[in-house]
Amino acid sequence: MSFYDKDIVSIRDLDRKQIEEIIETAERMVPYALGEKRTKVLEGRILGNLFFEPSTRTRLSFESAAHRLGIDVIDVSEMSATSISKGETLADTIRMVDAYCDIIVLRHPHEGAARLAAKFSENPVINAGDGAGSHPTQTLLDLFTIKRAKGRIDGLNIVLVGDMKYGRTVHSLVDALAMFGANLTFVAPETLQMPADHVEHVKRRGADPKLTDKLEGAIRDADVLYVTRIQRERFPDPSEYNKVAGTYRIDNEMLREAKKDLVVLHPLPRVDEIDPEVDGTPHAKYFEQAFNGIPVRMALLYMILGGSGL
Numbered sequence: 429m430s431f432y433d434k435d436i437v438s439i440r441d442l443d444r445k446q447i448e449e450i451i452e453t454a455e456r457m458v459p460y461a462l463g464e465k466r467t468k469v470l471e472g473r474i475l476g477n478l479f480f481e482p483s484t485r486t487r488l489s490f491e492s493a494a495h496r497l498g499i500d501v502i503d504v505s506e507m508s509a510t511s512i513s514k515g516e517t518l519a520d521t522i523r524m525v526d527a528y529c530d531i532i533v534l535r536h537p538h539e540g541a542a543r544l545a546a547k548f549s550e551n552p553v554i555n556a557g558d559g560a561g562s563h564p565t566q567t568l569l570d571l572f573t574i575k576r577a578k579g580r581i582d583g584l585n586i587v588l589v590g591d592m593k594y595g596r597t598v599h600s601l602v603d604a605l606a607m608f609g610a611n612l613t614f615v616a617p618e619t620l621q622m623p624a625d626h627v628e629h630v631k632r633r634g635a636d637p638k639l640t641d642k643l644e645g646a647i648r649d650a651d652v653l654y655v656t657r658i659q660r661e662r663f664p665d666p667s668e669y670n671k672v673a674g675t676y677r678i679d680n681e682m683l684r685e686a687k688k689d690l691v692v693l694h695p696l697p698r699v700d701e702i703d704p705e706v707d708g709t710p711h712a713k714y715f716e717q718a719f720n721g722i723p724v725r726m727a728l729l730y731m732i733l734g735g736s737g738l
Contacts, residue, residue, distance in 0.1 A: 431731035435546040439564040439600045457723035468498030478504040478629045481537045483617045486556050489721035499676045522548045534598040560594045567600040569724040573717040577691045587646045589615040592622040597695045606633035613646045614637040623703030679703035688738035
């Protein structure tokens, strides 16, 4: 198995063939994720869930994925509950947790924390988000959702709107979308536009992204609209956040200009960037997207821990 005992730290650690293998395995996991089928294929394994930053969907979907496969979970959801609050280094914390489980899922506020954890852990580490860095499992579930909704990823016009600068979800996602040959448009205020190094990286993958601050024009030809929250917690200066908060808002009036089969996605949580009236339209796929975290994370746990027979 190419994934057995493998760390998942960045989407850049995977190639297209490996991503397609994860998507195919996730499709097989859907009946188990829904509870229509049951399995204890990984019974006796233990997952260490270390979340040093707030999370709802990622933490709970990893727990749900583990339980659906028969894996037990030990959970730490804040730094004050660990010896880090006493001055212990992250490296030493990881060494200790590594001794108590078979796989570690880590969310941390500092970019690079997952890579460091993988260095000090004998068991595999999955990055569940590190600061403004990377969020590879979110990317995988986003790709899975797009593939299920549109039947393909290649050649789609995908518009990403909101926080391109600090948004770790879009940083990971654009890498993978470029790999799949999608057409990319980044919509953001100038101060929150995609960092130059990410733009150059997707260009090296063969993409030719468009950068704009105008959503109205970009939305007309979009097959997928990926909306992100402008993240107050990532801004070093609150006054800078206040200048851009509420810049974009998706509502039914705006969607009248869109294709009838446009898919609207959001990694959630949302604040006010998508009007709740959109929830009732065929465009809205973001709650389905959130559910898809379960089969995708089931697939990763199954493949990394050497599951077989499903």
